[in-house]
Amino acid sequence: MGQGKVTFKDLTVSTEDAKIAIQASSPTILSQFVDSLKNDPSIESVSIDTVDNNPATAQITVSITAQLKPAAFADQDQDTGSTTAGTDQSVLNSQ
Numbered sequence: 748m749g750q751g752k753v754t755f756k757d758l759t760v761s762t763e764d765a766k767i768a769i770q771a772s773s774p775t776i777l778s779q780f781v782d783s784l785k786n787d788p789s790i791e792s793v794s795i796d797t798v799d800n801n802p803a804t805a806q807i808t809v810s811i812t813a814q815l816k817p818a819a820f821a822d823q824d825q826d827t828g829s830t831t832a833g834t835d836q837s838v839l840n841s842q
Contacts, residue, residue: 753770784811791814
């Protein structure tokens with residue numbers, strides 16, 4: 748994992764929320780990611796569930812739950828299940 752990256756360890760999305768486990772090498776990078784979630788117009792609220800700091804690997808892992816706003820086209824009575832995707836996929840900052 749290089750500088751300026753957040754690694755997604757787990758991502759589960761349902762019609763109501765997104766549960767995200769991410770890893771980064773600095774609190775600043777994690778804070779920027781959380782702030783971008785908070786500012787996203789499709790996110791109602793963001794909560795930090797767990798924080799794990801591993802000094803041996805110089806990595807911080809954070810579990811986040813983001814409550815999604817209902818989509819205008821979503822059928823609230825239909826159970827669409829959830830999708831789980833992504834382990835160890837990196838997101839690069841635009842350069």
